[in-house]
Amino acid sequence: MKRLTCALAAMILAALPAAAADIMVGDIMIFEPFARASAGRAKNGAAFLTITNKGGADRLLAASTDVSTKTELHTHTMDAEGVARMRQVEHIDVPAGETVMLQPGGLHVMLMGLKAPLKQGDSFPLTLRFENAGDVSFDIPVMGPGAKGSGGGMQHGHGMKKTN
Numbered sequence: 096m097k098r099l100t101c102a103l104a105a106m107i108l109a110a111l112p113a114a115a116a117d118i119m120v121g122d123i124m125i126f127e128p129f130a131r132a133s134a135g136r137a138k139n140g141a142a143f144l145t146i147t148n149k150g151g152a153d154r155l156l157a158a159s160t161d162v163s164t165k166t167e168l169h170t171h172t173m174d175a176e177g178v179a180r181m182r183q184v185e186h187i188d189v190p191a192g193e194t195v196m197l198q199p200g201g202l203h204v205m206l207m208g209l210k211a212p213l214k215q216g217d218s219f220p221l222t223l224r225f226e227n228a229g230d231v232s233f234d235i236p237v238m239g240p241g242a243k244g245s246g247g248g249m250q251h252g253h254g255m256k257k258t259n
């Protein structure tokens with residue numbers, strides 16, 4: 096059942112507009128990267144994306160960009176009171192043949208110490224480092240402050256979708 100779901104997902108991804116699958120390095124494909132606009136004078140921002148691994152097991156080791164002084168890989172966990180807290184992770188596993196989503200409320204790329212506010216409509220270059228696949232750099236668009244995705248998930252997403 097899981098294999099079937101994966102095959103189906105691969106078919107759907109393959110049917111997306113070519114531009115959506117342009118970000119590739121080795122067996123790794125990056126889909127729908129986006130960052131959220133930073134609010135006011137907020138010093139931190141976050142970036143999200145979907146990683147599909149068509150090859151053997153790999154790991155996302157690091158992310159880097161010029162827009163922040165430090166860039167970390169983070170996850171969210173619930174504490175004893177049920178409050179969501181972020182914590183840094185050493186790496187993000189991308190198992191063979193699987194898709195890992197970095198999305199609001201879960202794994203994310205944390206942009207620590209923004210040099211300038213992230214403005215909706217802007218974009219900035221981000222580099223990801225994978226243990227096996229190596230480095231990949233791409234432009235990541237800045238969406239609204241409450242954006243949950245860059246193109247409406249599995250639907251065809253041309254251009255920007257306003258979520259607020």
Ligand SMILES: [Cu+2]
Pocket residue numbers: 141169170181182203204205
């Ligand atoms: Cu974070």
